[in-house]
Amino acid sequence: MKMPTPDAAIIQRRRAIAEALRRILPLESVIDDEDERRVYESDGLTAYRELPLLVALPSSTAEVSAVLAYCNEHGVKIVPRGAGTSLSGGALPLADGVTLGLAKLNRVLDIDYAGRTAVVQPGVTNLGITRAVEAQGFYYAPDPSSQIACTIGGNVAENSGGVHCLKYGLTTNNVLGVEMVLMDGQVIRLGGRHLDAGGYDLLGVMVGSEGLLGVVTEVTVRILPRPQGLRAVMIGFPSNEQGGDCVAAIIAAGIIPAGMEMMDRPAIHAAEAFVKAGYPLDVEALLLVELDGPEVEIAELTARVEAIATENGAVSCRISRSETERLSFWAGRKAAFPAVGRISPDYYCMDGTIPRRALATVLQRMAAMSRRYGLRVANVFHAGDGNLHPLILYDANVPGELDKAEAFGSEILRLCVEVGGVLTGEHGVGVEKRDLMPAMFNDTDLDHQMRLKCAFDPQHLLNPGKVFPQLRRCAELGRVHIHGGETRFPELPRF
């Protein structure tokens, strides 16, 4: 992965920049020491590493603003970082950039149960929001697997999902407002505790912008009342195809479950060996369907799901009889990534989304690729919304295997696009999928995206090298090209 060539002049000025930042921040909030900087050298995509120029750890909006204003003025790049759990290299440091860690901004500022909102700083963890409101019967709905560690600031940057986003939406549907700092240090607010920001929906583009548009310093989220009851149904199928058909049939029956997850045979076996969730080992596909609501609703929906499963060839079907059992059904799914980590020295997690009906085809072609590359693959799948997580098993100590795994991954993602899907459902483009962007977007599409970037950060100082396969100068992108102007399409109706 080629990153922009580091600016040697900036690297040479490292000491002076550190001193300048120490005039803005408390001494201990600027990390200069090489060993301490090494802690930040990668995120959840550990195949890529880079030592940051410096690390700054502001503890207030004013400090974030001052750091950005200084860096903007002196042409120093910034890489924002939450908990560093990105799986796409979104927080991968730059040798000539300051990594801006937001972990110290970790307070819950306000909870309004009547208005059903919570105002938190970006370093609060995803689960931390739920922990703060659960005593009153509320929770924060998006629940990425990393929710114990990942921060809400990072969730905003990546538009994180989770197993319950099928029914309750992604981060973008659950965030009402942000306070953020632009690269020039100016502080703005988008949205608030009301619905729909006035003017352009800049909040909507901030969510999922991967740290390229601004640094979020406060987030207002919706909190929801916890459902009266929850039940999970665990269904085994003799083939992936039947599992996929069952998913389609459940949706076609007008049922939107709280969550609907599928695992293939390798994933089932890895998970069962790790957490002993009681998964059947003689099936090819395992479907977990979660239903929520009052008992009368859960009972009815459970019966319907069971009937649909039987019609679609299910060979086993278990319904959780207690909260403990429900959690044990989920334990295997939630631990699927580390479980796969136990059966292989390394794994590479992909994140394409496909139309649900293409599932069987995609899994078949993936199996063929697996044989061709000589690398195993295990699949966990947010079945309800078509978001695939193939885990490619490899050994980084075997020369060439990482390259092979990456090539395999690229081929999977291109396949996702080919069948009508997209490169990334929830992990972000980051550095990982940056060079695949042309598989989905042509130059004009990308230029329009980059013009939005230019409106926020015209010098490309915020998280450069991520998302866009090549950086074009904003001045060049701003030029207006007149294409003809006289009628090339005389048939265009004019009245």
Next chain:
Amino acid sequence: MTVLRPMDEAQLVEAVAGALARKAPLELVGAGTKRAIGRPAQTGDRLDLSGLAGISLYEPAELVLTAGAGTQLAEIEAALAAQGQCLGFAPPDYARLLGAEPGNQTLGGVVAANLAGSARLTAGAARDHVLGFRAVSGRGEAFKSGGRVVKNVTGYDLSKLLCGSWGTLAALSEITVKVLPRTEAETTLLLHGLDAEAAVAAMSRALGSPLGVVAAAWLPEALTSGDSVTALRLEGLEASVEFRAAALAALFAPVPQSRIAAAFWRGIGNAEPLATETRSLVWKISVPPAAGPAVLAAFPEGKGFLDWGGGLVWLALPPTPDASAGRLRAIVARSGGHATLIRAPAEIRAAVAVFEPPGGALAALTNRVKHGFDPETILNPGRLYAGM
């Protein structure tokens, strides 16, 4: 005045590129039902997008539909209804409020205005349901964003940017939306006789309960034929709806109660309680739910009602040259939120900021975004803000 009516995307490119070359601004129109919203157009030529019509993809099992921006919403809703599906954001139709013929708006119009009915509270607005689009920017270039799947973080979410941009950034040619199954049953519980404060407290209590209330609105006595009513909507399986309705009724006993049919909500979404106030100016105000009653109380000369659990205030005011904008926006600023002047004569809309004007750094940023997509200001100039 020239009217350009492209029939496909290539012609749309030609129309916009031609306008760019001539520096001749365009007024973007679908069915034209919302032409009376926004600052009066400052354009000579009209770009009629109604020719970009038709449903090109509808896969019920995938919960996805793609249609030309000029497709009549009624056509889309009929196609969905035939499969037991619907648009989750229940797009309202302001035609009656604006004195136009109802049932005539386009998908592109609904998206460009980011409309949403009472279900906004729980199901989101158009912004939450658009998965992707194709459009032609003010640069005369066709581009796309998003896709046809719900889970998608590939690149910036430009769908959000175009929702609610009122045709000032790009002319939409094709839109992909997520669709939802229709619920099997629904019911609406009415609580009678609560004032605005008590109603918002009741709505907050209902929405904060695990009973799955999906919409909550309040109408004062002045806008009903009897008592004031606080309406709480439930949807789902029949048995579940009945169970929850009983639980909700018990929660609010001994407040007098009744039930009402679903048609009530279409009227609320369309702001029809104010449609008969034909001489009044009508504001649509979004605030935190607790702030709704204070906005109403500040205007005893007006008539209004609450939706979105108190967070949406519809307010009809006697006509004044400044539309009471300064006073209203000062009140809204206390709680945070924004106010849009939905109905007013053109001369008032020309003099008063129809949409909440952004301030300071946000205004500059808004201008830069506009400039990036429409550098020569040829798309709906001045419709959102003066000079932009």
